[in-house]
Amino acid sequence: MGKATQDLRNEHDSILHSLQILDDIIKSENKDPAFFNQFYDEFLYFLKIFADKCHHGKEENILFKELIKKGLPDEGGPVGAMLQEHTQGREYIAQMTTHLEQQQFGKLNDVAAQYRELMLRHIEKENGVLFVFADRLISEEEQDALFEQFEQHEEQVIGQGVHEKLHAMIEGWQKI
Numbered sequence: 646m647g648k649a650t651q652d653l654r655n656e657h658d659s660i661l662h663s664l665q666i667l668d669d670i671i672k673s674e675n676k677d678p679a680f681f682n683q684f685y686d687e688f689l690y691f692l693k694i695f696a697d698k699c700h701h702g703k704e705e706n707i708l709f710k711e712l713i714k715k716g717l718p719d720e721g722g723p724v725g726a727m728l729q730e731h732t733q734g735r736e737y738i739a740q741m742t743t744h745l746e747q748q749q750f751g752k753l754n755d756v757a758a759q760y761r762e763l764m765l766r767h768i769e770k771e772n773g774v775l776f777v778f779a780d781r782l783i784s785e786e787e788q789d790a791l792f793e794q795f796e797q798h799e800e801q802v803i804g805q806g807v808h809e810k811l812h813a814m815i816e817g818w819q820k821i
């Protein structure tokens with residue numbers, strides 16, 4: 646397995662961990678608005694910065710482009726399907742942001758559950774299909790070079806300080 650796909654798989658594990666916590670929050674007995682406000686405020690920040698900008702950014706701007714160069718179609722096929730799901734995920738994040746602003750927690754939880762379902766299936770497809778293709782098509786040396794680009798991308802979208810903030814947030818959620 647190449648270094649670049651391994652990095653993305655590791656990020657999938659972090660996203661899956663956050664989705665597990667989300668599931669616990671949706672099912673929790675706690676209906677306190679302050680509790681939902683704090684959690685969703687941080688959770689949406691995590692989705693926007695880490696899941697979308699950092700992780701989907703690495704996929705869209707770097708890995709998927711490499712796969713297209715290697716001959717996968719850019720529309721239709723697995724890359725197109727993954728891009729469509731990223732777009733759908735962004736729509737859900739926008740809806741969640743609106744529901745949070747309007748303090749509509751029932752609707753917020755419903756969209757969050759849909760987002761979670763989408764991402765679970767999405768990650769399963771990437772890990773099980775797309776990254777398997779990637780490991781066949783892209784050599785170890787090329788994956789090392791892609792990983793270098795990932796590091797630069799990560800530095801641009803989330804510096805060191807933000808990384809620590811994200812980790813501290815996830816630890817905080819586990820406690821509640």
Ligand SMILES: [Fe+2]
Pocket residue numbers: 701704727731767771
């Ligand atoms: Fe993706």
Ligand SMILES: [Fe+2]
Pocket residue numbers: 653657700704768771
């Ligand atoms: Fe992914």
